[in-house]
Amino acid sequence: xxRVSAALANAWQDRRRFIxxxxxxxMSLVVALLLGAVMMLALGANPITGxxxxxxxxxxxxxxxxxxxxxxxxxxxxxxxICVAFRANMFNIGGEGQLAMGGVASAATALALPNLPSIVxxxxxxxxxxxxxxxxGAIPGAFKAxxxxxxxxxxxxxxxxxxxxxxxxxxxxxxxxxQNSTYGLIPETRLLPKASWLPILIANTQLHLxxxxxxxxxxxxxxxxxxxxxxxxxxxxGLSRDASxxxxxxxxxxxxxxxxxxxxxxxxGGALLVFGSISHRMVTxxxxxxxxxxxxxxxxxxxxxxxxxxxxxIISAFLFGGLIVGGDALQVATGVPADMVTALEGxxxxxxxxxxxxxxxxxxxxxxxxxxxxxxxxxxxxxxxxAAPFVGAQEPNEP
Amino acid sequence: xxxxxxxxxxxxxxxxxxxxxAPFLLAAxxxxxxxxxxxxxxxxxxxxxxxxFGTYFTALRTGNLLYAILAGMGVGAVMGVVTAFISVTLKxxxxxxxxxxxxxxxxxxxxxxxxxxxxxxxxxxLNPINIPILDRIPAVGGMLxxxxxxxxxxxxxxxVVTFLLNRTTFGMKIRAAGENPAAADSVGVNxxxxxxxxxxxxxxxxxxAGAALLMFDGIFQENLTQSEGFIAxxxxxxxxxxxxxxxGGSLLYGLAIAVVLEWKSLGIIPLSASDLWATxxxxxxxxxxxxVARRFRQPAALGKPYERGG
Numbered sequence: 001x002x003r004v005s006a007a008l009a010n011a012w013q014d015r016r017r018f019i020x021x022x023x024x025x026x027m028s029l030v031v032a033l034l035l036g037a038v039m040m041l042a043l044g045a046n047p048i049t050g051x052x053x054x055x056x057x058x059x060x061x062x063x064x065x066x067x068x069x070x071x072x073x074x075x076x077x078x079x080x081x082i083c084v085a086f087r088a089n090m091f092n093i094g095g096e097g098q099l100a101m102g103g104v105a106s107a108a109t110a111l112a113l114p115n116l117p118s119i120v121x122x123x124x125x126x127x128x129x130x131x132x133x134x135x136x137g138a139i140p141g142a143f144k145a146x147x148x149x150x151x152x153x154x155x156x157x158x159x160x161x162x163x164x165x166x167x168x169x170x171x172x173x174x175x176x177x178x179q180n181s182t183y184g185l186i187p188e189t190r191l192l193p194k195a196s197w198l199p200i201l202i203a204n205t206q207l208h209l210x211x212x213x214x215x216x217x218x219x220x221x222x223x224x225x226x227x228x229x230x231x232x233x234x235x236x237x238g239l240s241r242d243a244s245x246x247x248x249x250x251x252x253x254x255x256x257x258x259x260x261x262x263x264x265x266x267x268x269g270g271a272l273l274v275f276g277s278i279s280h281r282m283v284t285x286x287x288x289x290x291x292x293x294x295x296x297x298x299x300x301x302x303x304x305x306x307x308x309x310x311x312x313x314i315i316s317a318f319l320f321g322g323l324i325v326g327g328d329a330l331q332v333a334t335g336v337p338a339d340m341v342t343a344l345e346g347x348x349x350x351x352x353x354x355x356x357x358x359x360x361x362x363x364x365x366x367x368x369x370x371x372x373x374x375x376x377x378x379x380x381x382x383x384x385x386x387a388a389p390f391v392g393a394q395e396p397n398e399p
Numbered sequence: 400x401x402x403x404x405x406x407x408x409x410x411x412x413x414x415x416x417x418x419x420x421a422p423f424l425l426a427a428x429x430x431x432x433x434x435x436x437x438x439x440x441x442x443x444x445x446x447x448x449x450x451x452f453g454t455y456f457t458a459l460r461t462g463n464l465l466y467a468i469l470a471g472m473g474v475g476a477v478m479g480v481v482t483a484f485i486s487v488t489l490k491x492x493x494x495x496x497x498x499x500x501x502x503x504x505x506x507x508x509x510x511x512x513x514x515x516x517x518x519x520x521x522x523x524x525l526n527p528i529n530i531p532i533l534d535r536i537p538a539v540g541g542m543l544x545x546x547x548x549x550x551x552x553x554x555x556x557x558x559v560v561t562f563l564l565n566r567t568t569f570g571m572k573i574r575a576a577g578e579n580p581a582a583a584d585s586v587g588v589n590x591x592x593x594x595x596x597x598x599x600x601x602x603x604x605x606x607x608a609g610a611a612l613l614m615f616d617g618i619f620q621e622n623l624t625q626s627e628g629f630i631a632x633x634x635x636x637x638x639x640x641x642x643x644x645x646x647g648g649s650l651l652y653g654l655a656i657a658v659v660l661e662w663k664s665l666g667i668i669p670l671s672a673s674d675l676w677a678t679x680x681x682x683x684x685x686x687x688x689x690x691v692a693r694r695f696r697q698p699a700a701l702g703k704p705y706e707r708g709g
Contacts, residue, residue: 043514091494149688152441152494153636156629157688160681168674289622294505300498337513339621342506346445349499353491357704 017362024359025305028351029319032344039343045334057329058322066205070276072321073214074099074269074292078299079306079313080221081137081265085151086308087225088258089238094140094155095266095296096288097162098133102267103274103291104166105132107189107282108174110196110275118195122275125196126213129271130264136162137263138256145255159296163288170284188283198275210272215314217268221261222310234258269295294342298324301345304352320345406538412661413542413654420653421546421553422447422612426631427638427645428553428560429604434635435564436597437577437700438486441497442478443605444628445504450474450609452508455619456515458522467522468549468610475606476599478504483598487591490704501628509621516619524617525549549611556604560642573597577698580705590705605631630684637687639695648687655680 037047058068078095085092092098106129113121136158143149171187179185198208225231236244237254245251273291274282284290302320306313323345327338426443433440454471458464478500485496512519525547534544564570572593575583580590605628612627613619630652638644656677663673 039510093498143685143689147689149685150636153629153633153688154685156626157633157681157685160626160630161678161685164674164678164681167677168672171674287622287625297498297502300495301502304495335514337510339506339510339513343503343510344506346499346501346503346506349502350485350491350496353496353499354485354489356492357490 013362017359024355025307025352028348028355029305031351032347035347036340036344039340040334040336043336045336050330050334050336053333054323054326054330056326058326062202063205064325066202066207068318068322068325069211070206070208070321071325072317073211073276074272074295075299075302075321076214076218076313076317077265077269077272078295079303079317080218080310081133081262081269082300082303083306083308083310083313084221084225084234084258084265085137085262086303087231087238088234088255089241090141090144090151090255090259090262092137092140092155092259092262092266093152093297093300094136094158094263095269095299096292096294097155097159097296098136098263098266099270099273099292099296100162100166100288101136102129102133102264102270103282104169104174104270105129105267106271107192107274108169110192111174111189114193116193116195118199121193121195122198122209125275126268126271129267129269129274131267133267133270134260134264137266138260141256141259141263144259145252151259159288166288166291167284167286170282174282176281186283187286188279188281190281192275192280192282196275197280198272206276206278208276210276213268214272214317217265218310218314221265224261225310230254230257266296266299269299293324298342298345301349304349408661408665408667410538410541412657414545415661416650416653416657417543417546417550417554418615418653419656419660420649421550422608422615422627423631423634423652424553424608424646424649425549425556425611426605426608426628427634427649428556428642429601429608430632430635431601431638431640431642431645432560432564432573432604433598433601434701435577435640435698436573436594437580437698437703437705438483438594438598438601439493439497439632439702440482440486440500440598440601440605441494441629441632442482442500442504443497443601443608443631444624444626445501445508446475446478446482446602446605447609447612447624447628448504448508448622449478450606451613451623452511452609452619453606454610454613455522456511458613459516459520462523464523464525464614468607468614471610471613472603472606475603475609478606479599479602482602483595486704487594487598490706493702493704505622508623512619512621519618519620521618524614547614549607549614552607553611554646557642557646564642569593569596574698576705577700580700584705584707594705630680633684633688636697637684640697648684651683652680655683 040047040050058064078099081095082092106125109128110121110125113124116124140151140154140158143154144151167187170189174189175185176188176190178190198210201207201209225234233249233254236247236249237251241251298320302313302316305320306316323341327341330336331338426447430440430443450471453474454467457470458467482500485491486493527545527547530544534540564573572583572588575588576590576593584590608631612624616623634645634648634652637648659668659673659676662668668676
């Protein structure tokens, strides 16, 4: 009898673990959306109308799907960048600044090279964007690796620096001087050379080349992370700096490079924002979100929901791109401001990290007899790796 | 004449700096208490946004500034319960869950603003209180002693928090929970409870910071804080987890912003270069993180959830 109940308890444990492993992420989105429905009810709107409008606005028809994909492309690149940094046990929340620096570097390059053909100019401006973002990622990376400066704080500070640099460039050296306005110049660049515009792939939609590039980059980074020795090194450093050092890996250089790549991904995202824009100029309203649309933060949500894996992030980016695009339709249909989507994203993040603890604990208990090392990530990496990314000013591995 | 002019500018700049520093100081003091207990709260910015809206809305509807400030603190307390539940009870990854709280605060505060207020109306804010006698001191009086109540409260909290952390049993328990939770647990300190309380104190102060920011600006808008909450977290590192150090950082930040703000409008800093000048506080903070802050040790258990027997 007791054997039966033990077996039953075991089966329940297994099922609980299975559910937490594979459904933690979808559940967190569903629960967030349910809370969103409660919010809509509280605001006097019909949640069914609201979500219906959101889904239609985001996914119904080629135009909506194109808009969603275009919204998703920079999100995906930011998310991929966060995946790389995270695998090296660093948390890059400098996406906003890296997007902006990538955008401004690519715009400056395009303005400096007006006569190149498209086939040359587009790769060049994308690389310029990557370089701009890479610099903005390398700085906190090197600070972290060599001087042990908390990367969360340094990336946030660099976001604040980036916004002012962009403001200064767009109002000063890069401003469009040809505009005639009586109230001073609008801080925006000249119309970018036509050859640098990202070509539209399907007529009558916004779907541009950038979407393909983003997916391509995501796959490339997946290969880099999981199929190359460099990727192995990044993950080894992320799991244990001491062990990697002992194994003879260049730990500090690897950390710096991981953040540089992370920044470069965001930089390409910034270039997509510039050359995929409808106005084909780079414009600032004095705040960072004016240019990035908070993609640097939204990308964190995408990466977490994509299980910090570049391939899963493709789906995740499309989903959250849809939420953002559909948010406007929701506002039109129900009068509930589109900001609700940002609030829901925050809830998704909170749920994902909260469920992660439950998942880890259920693993630890069910695996305890066979495997004592409960801190190592085991099984499908559906959510946040067990290794803590937040490490402060000290070496984390002190005795 | 020009001598008098410089004098006025300096007085005005320092006075503004104190007003600007108060929200940073309040939020950073709260964060200090939380971090000394071992919990990093990265959601401060979101909490400040929500409490600033709570303050604004209450002031708009009731016209009573005391109620408004209490509402801001109340919002901070509610978010404190949420934060403590996530970071202490559920032991979630604090760096990431804080970003979740931030995004929630960013979205939800603007949602409520658009839905319930729509067109931004300024509110009447706190009047400066002149401290008798002291406000007559030449120069210093005008700089320091003609501030609003929240500014005085912010600076008075510096010795209070110092005393709390260093001279009371409660403060000792907080520090024990942040340095060595297992040892604290073994001598009967309820680590979970202490951390809950520290986080709650921190979030109420973050709420007060949101109220102070709103009172300084007199109006709410989307993303009112412009990352001030994140800066407050950085200031805790800047101040090496000590209230006085945090105050120094807040003053420096307030002064740097005030200089840009006041001198730009006076034409001392050319308008074209003012954007670059505005990077100064962030650059100073980065430099501080590179140099000063590295000499001090952070609470050993910072950011690590405590697991009994683990």
